[in-house]
Amino acid sequence: MPALPLPPMDFRRLDLNLLRVLAAIHRTGSVTLAGQMLSLSQPATSNALARLRDFFGDELFVRAGSRLEPTRLCESLAPAVLTQLQTLESTIIGRRGFNPRSSPMHWRLSLSDLGEILLLPPLAGLLRTHAPASRLTNVSVAVHEVAHALEAREIDLAIGILQPRHKGVRAELLFREHYVAVSMPDWTPLGTVAAYAKQTAQPMKLSERQLAAADTIVASPTATFHGSVERMLERMKLADRIILRPRHFGAMPDLVRSTGLLAIVPEMFANMLHARDGFRIWVLPRSPGYDVNLLWHRSTKDDPALHWLREHARALFLRPLE
Numbered sequence: 001m002p003a004l005p006l007p008p009m010d011f012r013r014l015d016l017n018l019l020r021v022l023a024a025i026h027r028t029g030s031v032t033l034a035g036q037m038l039s040l041s042q043p044a045t046s047n048a049l050a051r052l053r054d055f056f057g058d059e060l061f062v063r064a065g066s067r068l069e070p071t072r073l074c075e076s077l078a079p080a081v082l083t084q085l086q087t088l089e090s091t092i093i094g095r096r097g098f099n100p101r102s103s104p105m106h107w108r109l110s111l112s113d114l115g116e117i118l119l120l121p122p123l124a125g126l127l128r129t130h131a132p133a134s135r136l137t138n139v140s141v142a143v144h145e146v147a148h149a150l151e152a153r154e155i156d157l158a159i160g161i162l163q164p165r166h167k168g169v170r171a172e173l174l175f176r177e178h179y180v181a182v183s184m185p186d187w188t189p190l191g192t193v194a195a196y197a198k199q200t201a202q203p204m205k206l207s208e209r210q211l212a213a214a215d216t217i218v219a220s221p222t223a224t225f226h227g228s229v230e231r232m233l234e235r236m237k238l239a240d241r242i243i244l245r246p247r248h249f250g251a252m253p254d255l256v257r258s259t260g261l262l263a264i265v266p267e268m269f270a271n272m273l274h275a276r277d278g279f280r281i282w283v284l285p286r287s288p289g290y291d292v293n294l295l296w297h298r299s300t301k302d303d304p305a306l307h308w309l310r311e312h313a314r315a316l317f318l319r320p321l322e
Contacts, residue, residue: 185280
């Protein structure tokens with residue numbers, strides 16, 4: 001659809017700060033959420049929208065259910081506004097330069113529940129050592145919103161089971177992960193002598209018959225759940241062996257301790273539980289896997305601060321592919 005012609009106007013009358021409000025409302029579909037994103041009060045954001053409407057002679061956003069939907073004029077303006085704001089921000093940051101030891105950066109990442117457990121501590125430790133003036137926030141973003149959050153600069157990076165399905169998003173494979181099972185040290189599968197199972201700390205392999213006889217715990221986090229464990233158990237006709245489905249991986253250790261059940265978890269998490277809590281690791285007869293990717297927006301390619309953060313994230317988490 002061709003862009004609509006703009007009404008006659010004096011561009012010098014426009015407060016350019018208002019364009020940030022237009023982009024934020026276009027992104028969130030809400031005056032309240034846009035204000036939160038920009039650290040503005042709801043009245044201040046509403047006033048900014050009124051000034052934008054007056055300047056452009058257009059409603060810009062109309063109510064559609066619980067969201068504000070853009071008018072045709074706004075839909076033609078918003079992408080260009082966002083692109084120019086991103087370019088200006090990157091140019092200013094680039095000219096200012098970036099010194100990790102002294103630049104007061106506020107990094108915003110998107111990590112899942114499990115990513116926060118496994119990836120946030122080493123990354124936070126690295127920043128405390130090499131970028132002590134910086135702050136770090138893990139922002140809750142739904143999987144289908146990650147690309148838009150990167151584009152709007154609500155987050156700088158995302159790490160997880162994510163695919164770059166947006167033309168402006170770039171991705172790099174950090175590592176491939178697969179699932180294993182963990183149990184209390186004294187748990188033994190069907191047909192295994194307890195004394196033999198305790199002889200080695202190395203992971204032992206479960207047969208399909210042994211797995212079929214075990215009651216299991218499988219986490220189903222809403223934000224990143226992709227169903228590979230559920231599908232594996234369904235193919236093996238073992239879906240009814242799932243006794244507990246917690247929403248967060250953080251509950252797994254206490255659940256295993258309190259119930260004695262077998263938990264199916266990613267290997268990286270299993271290794272942490274083995275080292276920290278002495279849990280035993282079991283190799284599954286069919287091990288589903290997934291890719292963990294690092295995502296960023298192409299508009300930050302030349303941003304020196306974000307380039308530095310990406311490089312250090314790679315150094316921490318990039319693993320050779322098996």
